[in-house]
Amino acid sequence: MPPHETGRLRDGAAGAEMHPCGACTIRPLTVCAALEAEELRRLADILQTQRFEAGQTLFSEGDPADILYNVTSGTVKLYKLMPDGRRQITGFLLPGDFVGLSVDDTYAYTAEAVTQSMLCRFPRRKMEALLEEFPKMQRRLFSMASNELAAAQDQMLLLGRKTAKEKICSFLHLLSQRAARRGHKENPVHVPMSRADIADYLGLTTETVSRTFTQLKTARVISLLEGNKVQITDMDQLLDIAEGA
Amino acid sequence: MPPHETGRLRDGAAGAEMHPCGACTIRPLTVCAALEAEELRRLADILQTQRFEAGQTLFSEGDPADILYNVTSGTVKLYKLMPDGRRQITGFLLPGDFVGLSVDDTYAYTAEAVTQSMLCRFPRRKMEALLEEFPKMQRRLFSMASNELAAAQDQMLLLGRKTAKEKICSFLHLLSQRAARRGHKENPVHVPMSRADIADYLGLTTETVSRTFTQLKTARVISLLEGNKVQITDMDQLLDIAEGA
DNA sequence: CGATATCTTGAGGAATCTCAATACTAGTGG
DNA sequence: CCACTAGTATTGAGATTCCTCAAGATATCG
Numbered sequence: 001m002p003p004h005e006t007g008r009l010r011d012g013a014a015g016a017e018m019h020p021c022g023a024c025t026i027r028p029l030t031v032c033a034a035l036e037a038e039e040l041r042r043l044a045d046i047l048q049t050q051r052f053e054a055g056q057t058l059f060s061e062g063d064p065a066d067i068l069y070n071v072t073s074g075t076v077k078l079y080k081l082m083p084d085g086r087r088q089i090t091g092f093l094l095p096g097d098f099v100g101l102s103v104d105d106t107y108a109y110t111a112e113a114v115t116q117s118m119l120c121r122f123p124r125r126k127m128e129a130l131l132e133e134f135p136k137m138q139r140r141l142f143s144m145a146s147n148e149l150a151a152a153q154d155q156m157l158l159l160g161r162k163t164a165k166e167k168i169c170s171f172l173h174l175l176s177q178r179a180a181r182r183g184h185k186e187n188p189v190h191v192p193m194s195r196a197d198i199a200d201y202l203g204l205t206t207e208t209v210s211r212t213f214t215q216l217k218t219a220r221v222i223s224l225l226e227g228n229k230v231q232i233t234d235m236d237q238l239l240d241i242a243e244g245a
Numbered sequence: 246m247p248p249h250e251t252g253r254l255r256d257g258a259a260g261a262e263m264h265p266c267g268a269c270t271i272r273p274l275t276v277c278a279a280l281e282a283e284e285l286r287r288l289a290d291i292l293q294t295q296r297f298e299a300g301q302t303l304f305s306e307g308d309p310a311d312i313l314y315n316v317t318s319g320t321v322k323l324y325k326l327m328p329d330g331r332r333q334i335t336g337f338l339l340p341g342d343f344v345g346l347s348v349d350d351t352y353a354y355t356a357e358a359v360t361q362s363m364l365c366r367f368p369r370r371k372m373e374a375l376l377e378e379f380p381k382m383q384r385r386l387f388s389m390a391s392n393e394l395a396a397a398q399d400q401m402l403l404l405g406r407k408t409a410k411e412k413i414c415s416f417l418h419l420l421s422q423r424a425a426r427r428g429h430k431e432n433p434v435h436v437p438m439s440r441a442d443i444a445d446y447l448g449l450t451t452e453t454v455s456r457t458f459t460q461l462k463t464a465r466v467i468s469l470l471e472g473n474k475v476q477i478t479d480m481d482q483l484l485d486i487a488e489g490a
Numbered sequence: 491c492g493a494t495a496t497c498t499t500g501a502g503g504a505a506t507c508t509c510a511a512t513a514c515t516a517g518t519g520g
Numbered sequence: 521c522c523a524c525t526a527g528t529a530t531t532g533a534g535a536t537t538c539c540t541c542a543a544g545a546t547a548t549c550g
Contacts, residue, residue: 160448203405
């Protein structure tokens with residue numbers, strides 16, 4: 001990561017200062033969408049921005065869930081661990097994604113920055129109070145949770161029933177779609193996570209991920225570019241493989 | 246399917262009559278929890294009860310999502326299909342569980358009764374209107390969705406990283422827990438679904454499910470009882486295996 | 491009581507994993 | 521600017537879990 005990519009949301013020394021949500025480029029994607037200027041101001045009052053370096057942990061499974069986060073730049077992974085170290089990544093967060101909701105006041109998973117990332121940080125209690133006040137925001141959050149639930153079901157189908165090749169193609173397609181939704185080019189897909197992360201997301205090993213990339217490269221479905229980019233050479237075939245057709 | 250199993254919506258001539266939500270035993274578990282008498286009445290106004298026989302489909306993936314359901318008795322499975330017939334069951338619904346929320350106005354999965362089941366049926370539009378009016382209900386629904394999201398993440402860990410034995414033990418433990426939450430005995434666990442359903446829920450084949458049950462029986466962790474019941478002989482060991490310890 | 495579906499068991503095979511070596515990449519210090 | 525080091529990715533060979541195919545046993549339902 002080049003040193004100049006410090007990201008947006010700079011301004012301010014201590015990393016804890018009022019933020020101009022009005023200038024936030026990914027707001028339409030997130031929980032703050034559709035808030036009025038006044039409401040945004042109220043939100044900004046309880047929020048701090050915070051930067052995390054690649055590999056840094058936001059919180060760990062079992063920690064008291066006192067803080068909610070909203071990603072504004074970078075990539076964050078969520079994972080669960082088994083006692084013997086087996087790991088399942090349950091999701092990658094991109095700008096606009098929200099994290100930290102919990103059922104029993106402790107986090108159910110660990111969150112760790114994949115790349116340098118900027119996040120908005122909300123104390124849970126203050127956030128809850130604000131949600132009471134702004135039903136619009138409550139509904140938006142609910143709608144985001146519904147989306148996540150649908151995505152989780154897709155991921156179950158992937159984990160339970162797809163082959164390695166289908167998994168990788170589904171993964172690349174997902175990244176492509178998510179990039180597009182964020183206004184980026186959908187085709188050379190940026191894949192900032194390591195083979196190990198991909199493996200732990202897809203229920204595979206790094207070796208199988210690597211071999212499958214090679215296979216897809218040989219089959220001229222993709223080609224690997226500089227800078228963690230993957231060019232999808234044959235999008236139709238990629239999709240067909242992903243869906244098991 | 247036997248010919249007499251046509252009937253849903255009996256009771257009352259038109260199948261659409263006031264339902265005594267006040268008498269509903271599983272209300273505390275569901276979205277109707279914590280509603281006042283007046284609110285319950287309003288809810289009852291828009292609801293119909295409907296019976297489904299084992300094997301009957303509530304709705305199919307892709308159908309317009311016009312109806313929401315709440316299970317009051319029986320078991321319902323949700324699943325997604327791949328073009329070649331591979332199937333992933335994403336959840337089993339028990340009394341108190343809610344189903345039908347959708348992202349894009351079509352159902353993202355098929356819902357089918359595993360056993361004879363009773364459900365409350367809500368037209369989505371009327372339900373949404375009611376949710377506007379009763380923020381308490383909105384919050385309750387959000388909290389249920391959060392719970393489901395956490396469960397979905399557990400299921401991803403299971404599907405992606407657990408062995409067949411661990412999967413079966415996790416499954417039995419889950420059923421046991423859910424029965425307990427509903428006020429039933431947690432130990433002889435009722436397992437109303439077929440081996441094929443269990444397989445499609447855990448990302449296995451029926452043969453592997455069967456063999457694993459036999460293994461656990463031989464290891465004296467469980468024993469199979471009459472009437473689709475499984476006695477957990479050694480709960481501690483079951484849990485240890487389930488968690489991969 | 492017979493028919494049909496479901497479940498169990500067996501034998502062999504395939505996808506993926508494990509272990510191990512090599513290649514690559516990026517950052518570090520000379 | 522280049523060698524060096526540490527981490528990451530790729531490739532290979534063999535092992536293992538789970539799947540596939542097939543037969544037999546059991547349960548269910550009319």
